[in-house]
Amino acid sequence: MSEDQKETLPPSSGDGGRSGRDAASSEAVAEGVDAKRTASPSAGGEPGTKPQEAAPKREPAAKREAPPKKDAPPKEPDPREAPARALLEEVVAEVKTVFPDAVEGAELQKFRPVLLIRREYWRDVLHLLKTGERLRFRYLECMAGVDYPQGGYIEVVALLTRMPEATMIEAKTRTPRDAAELPSAVPVFPGANWEEREIFDLLGVHFEGHPDLRRIMMPDDWRGHPLRKDYSPFE
Amino acid sequence: MAEIRTEEMLMNVGPQHPSTHGVLRLVVKLDGETIVDVDPVVGYLHRGTEKLAEDLQYTQIIPYTDRMDYLAAMLNNYALVHAVEEAMELQIPERAEYLRVIVMELNRIASHLLFIGAYLLDLGAMSPFLYVFQDRERILQLFNEICGARITYNYMRIGGVKWDAPPGWIEKVQQFVPHMRESIKMLHDLITGNEIFLNRVKGIGAYDAETAIAYSLSGINLRCTGYKWDLRRNRPYSIYDRFDFEIPVGKNGDCFDRYILHLEEMEQSLRIVEQACGQIPEGPVMGKVPKILRPPAGEYYSGIEGARGELGVYFVSDGKDKxxxxxxxxxxxxxxxxxxxxxxxxNMANLIAILGAVDIVLGEVDC
Structure with a gap:
């Protein structure tokens, strides 16, 4: 966040109207971002250590911006944190009892449990997450594919919801870019059909066992997969 | 006597067909009058919004969302700005939240009105279309006054809304509410009791809640089966927890239930608008936000209850402004x-009745 003070304005259509108000103080800008964090009592606590890193580089504006950045590491615990972590642990434990080596990683993304699944187990784990006695994530809310050329893999994400509590978890898996292939989730979630076709079309992931894997957005004779980061329409 | 040779016939519906609500193409395989198989072909309106967005700053993406579901652009605007605001944990001024709720619910009404008009037009009834356009016009006038646009509003911003309501606007909305209630009554009189209409939609295209959930349906398409699922209640966002409103659900999951739920939801939206107009405080309409928006690196998802179901935004940020x-x-x-x-x-004749009731907008299907 430290570069927020650069005076460049986004060239967007919309911001002209409020620029007058915003220009009033650059410190307001910094406050806006961290409004929640600065509310914690520790915010003003240790300004003493601060200036030595921030001061040499910049004018006074930089100094003001520094304190919120400083108390970022401690982070007061959010009330949403604990239940989310409990859910994450519970889900990971459930999955591990059935598939001991299926879970490659587990973390929280904005208080949403995220499970990284080994791709051989992708469909089995989704099936377990849907039907497991204590899991019951039976509503596939969204599927997406993300290309990471630096890592050499494509990530496929499925957001699953437990109804009616509306508890959401995210299951994802990775497949190498040059031979992108995954077991299809359609036998588990019929609603994954078009989502997978879209991921196949735009990112080039082959879903094994998909009943009808064809392009859905681009013309049938299109070459390449537009949402890949290295896609160029001019080749 | 030689048998009469019969064969299945392929029939192409669309993409330029008034009853497909845009550029949807259906390849229908027919055995006489009976439908054997249907293959919906989409993508005619694919503009690559998701790819374009990767080269745009978050604020610059907002006008692109107008063009997805162009009948409910306010809700699209909100889905995007809400996702970014959640990611950055921005504080939104009260007045902005109320204005957003008012325009979103008005937009929901406008969208549902058009559904009813277009659906009846599909089924051969011309007059409801003309009636609903009168009321929709009043909503578009209100939007025109608040943001200068009738369809593509580009009204919301990350941190608030672009314009405050002009003087007298809230009063105009308040006057609109009872007028709209009368119109809904009129629509019931005009359509709901009509026997020809009922014969066309009752018991047609029915499915149950299990099917709907398995296929990830949302919105009225899910609620018509009797399953109560509305993100405004189930996963409250914005200030929806402050309003008193019901979630109407159907029973049979057929086309009639989907039709009637649109009318019932409009009544609930009016209740929300009415309460929001009564509670709206004075104050700024734009919160303090950084000039360059950089959500912290991570993955974010947030869904809202759009006019047609769950409108979700999933985005991955690497800490940059795009x-x-x-x-x-x-x-x-x-x-x-x-x-x-x-x-x-x-039966072939039911194709239009069932397709119409799904309530699709091709700008959104193709994105």
């Missing part, structure tokens, strides 16, 4: 998947 990847979960796209299995075995 999304690394932005994915829209479009309700029309997901809801349309069930269509082939609904149509199998149906």
């Amino acid at each position: 999304p690394y990847r932005l994915k829209f979960r479009r309700p029309s796209f997901v809801n349309l998947q069930l269509l082939p299995s609904l149509l199998k075995g149906q």
Whole structure:
């Protein structure tokens, strides 16, 4: 966040109207971002250590911006944190009892449990997450594919919801870019059909066992997969 | 005597057909009058919004969302700004939240009105279309006054809304509410009791809640089966927890239930608008936000209850001012998947009745 003070304005259509108000103080800008964090009592606590890193580089504006950045590491615990972590642990434990080596990683993304699944187990784990006695994530809310050329893999994400509590978890898996292939989730979630076709079309992931894997957005004779980061329409 | 040779026939419906609500093409395999198979072909309106978004700053993406579900652009605007605001934990001024709720619910009414008009037009009734356009026009006038646009509003901003309501605008909305209630009554009188209409839609295209959930349906397409699922209640966002409103649900999951739920939801939206107009405080309409928006690196998802179902935004930020990847979960796209299995075995004449009731917008299906 430290570069927020650069005076460049986004060239967007919309911001002209409020620029007058915003220009009033650059410190307001910094406050806006961290409004929640600065509310914690520790915010003003240790300004003493601060200036030595921030001061040499910049004018006074930089100094003001520094304190919120400083108390970022401690982070007061959010009330949403604990239940989310409990859910994450519970889900990971459930999955591990059935598939001991299926879970490659587990973390929280904005208080949403995220499970990284080994791709051989992708469909089995989704099936377990849907039907497991204590899991019951039976509503596939969204599927997406993300290309990471630096890592050499494509990530496929499925957001699953437990109804009616509306508890959401995210299951994802990775497949190498040059031979992108995954077991299809359609036998588990019929609603994954078009989502997978879209991921196949735009990112080039082959879903094994998909009943009808064809392009859905681009013309049938299109070459390449537009949402890949290295896609160029001019080749 | 030689047998009469019969064969299945392929019929192409669309993409330029008034009853497909845009550029949807259906390849229908017919055995006489009975539908054997349907293959919906989409993508004619694909503009690559998700790819374009990767080269745009978050604020610059907002006008692109107007063009997805162009009948409910306010809700699209909100889905995006809400996702970014959640990611950055921004504080939104009270007045902005109220203005957003008012315009979103008005937009929901406008969208539902158009559904009713277009659906009846599909089924051969011309007059409801003309009536609903009168009321929709009043809503568009209100939008024109608040943001200068009738269809593509580009009204919301990350941190608030672009314009405060002009003087007297809230009063105009308040006057509109009772007028709209009268109109809904009129629509009931005009359509709901009509026997020809009832014969066309009762018991047609029915499915149950299990099917709907398995196919990830949302919005009215899910609620018509009797399953109460509305993100405004189930996963409250914005200030919806402050309003008193019901979630109408159907019983049979047929086309009639989907029709009637649109009318009932409009009444609930009016209740929300009425309460919001009564509670709206004075104050700023734009919060303090950084000039350059950089959501912290991570993955974010947030869904809202759009006019057609769950409108979700999934995005991956790498800490820069542009999304690394932005994915829209479009309700029309997901809801349309069930269509082939609904149509199998149906009479050809029911195709339009069932398709119309799914309530799709092709701008959103194709994105």
